[in-house]
Amino acid sequence: MIGAAAILASIALTPATASAEETIELNMATPWSGGHWLEIGANSYAKIVEQITDGRVKINVFPAGTLGPALKVTETVQMGIADMGHAWGGYDWSVDRTSALFGGWPGGPNPEEYMMWLYNGNGLALWKEWRDDVFDVVAIPCGVTETEIFMHAHKPVRTPEDLQGLKLRTSSAWAEIAPKLGASTVVLPGSEVFSALERKVVDAIEWGGPGGNLQEGFDKIAPYMMMPGLHSPSAVHDCIFNKAAWERIPEKDQKLLELAGKMTMLETYLGYAKMDIAAYQQMKESSPAEIVLVEDSLVKAVGEASDEWAEEQAANNAWFKKVYEDQAAFLDSISGLSEFRFAPGSR
Missing domain, CATH: 3.40.190.170 (Bacterial extracellular solute-binding protein, family 7)
Known part of the structure; x- marks a missing residue:
């Protein structure tokens, strides 16, 4: 260091x-x-x-x-x-x-x-x-x-079953992990995300946190926004x-x-x-979209599918294996933080 x-x-x-x-x-x-x-x-x-x-x-x-x-x-x-x-x-x-x-x-x-x-x-x-x-x-x-908003969508997503058949705009690892849970994914650049959601080319999108998403106006064109950001x-x-x-x-x-x-x-x-704290408060007070908190069953399913995906990549990619193992070991080494520190915003 x-x-x-x-x-x-x-x-x-x-x-x-x-x-x-x-x-x-x-x-x-x-x-x-x-x-x-x-x-x-x-x-x-x-x-x-x-x-x-x-x-x-x-x-x-x-x-x-x-x-x-x-x-x-x-x-x-x-x-x-x-x-x-x-x-x-x-x-x-x-x-x-x-x-x-x-x-x-x-x-x-x-x-x-x-x-x-x-x-x-x-x-x-x-x-x-x-x-x-x-x-x-x-x-x-x-x-x-x-941490991002999990998704803005035309239907609520609370459980693993709700991902079945969902057409989702996303990118990176989640584009391969979400299909393990039954979703269909498509990668689009930022300039195309709003119109795809508005025209219902996709059922749902993920983009950023409350601040960025409020600026984009996603909550005005889709009636549900799911939290927290399991995908990112x-x-x-x-x-x-x-x-x-x-x-x-x-x-x-x-x-x-x-x-x-x-x-x-x-x-x-x-x-x-x-930016996110102010935007989230505004969303809670005046957004036309319903805020949906996902259930623990979905949190668990995403975690399991993510671990499965990572192990698959590590088996065939030396760089992935090297970085994944180091990152995982480091996260394990700091697990004690949760035992003696309050998480931001938890009090």
Whole structure:
């Protein structure tokens, strides 16, 4: 674990490789057409980078589809079409299912646990090594997301039986786990989610937490919203860099970009929580949709199906096995937290 003080101390001893006057501009591709993941996530990282590098590194943030396909940010960065991207590993699951373990999955950590695994455990080192080995990009985790709303739907979902035949828009690991419970899944980019739900092309969708979903207006077009987010207790975004673009950055500023990622983790954790608390209260008071809490039988069924899926992936994917076993071991190692600490919002 490298703390902020150690990073700053090493920066002071690192000779500059570019003049103080030189500004490096980086174009960032994102999968977000708007909303809080663009504003609180990608834009926050860009602002922090510009601030702590005294303007030596400037990141131009582009919305989805501007520099490449919304679901192909990693590929856009690999090819050098964009210098960097604000990425979500779940969109890369078709290349390597290990992405779900970093991007968030039903059996994965909540926001606090993700940050602990990254910075107190082996998560950060594994993430960097995996991104380099599989995708040939430099990766910096730069945002932890909220627990999502389980789904907005045209019919209530409380039990495993309610998933039978449900046509669900989703992505990443849940797209393969939900069918084990009888659902039919389809992956759509964010720009198509609202219309698909509104026109009943799908029966249900999952997207984000209360804050983002309230902005999108999903509760206005579907009469039920299910909680809690069994499919995504949390997720992490990473800022990925084309290697040629990364090498243009002086070493001392590379270290600051790393530090900016850690700072943005806190910024997003606090920002999304604040937004979600206010939005959820508004939903309870004035949303036309009914809030449905799922039954324990569904929680158990999702957990069992998720474990089954993970074991299947680990049997055939060395990277998945390595990360899955480390993540599971870390979560087990911190189980004592529940015995002596209150969960946020539990009192």
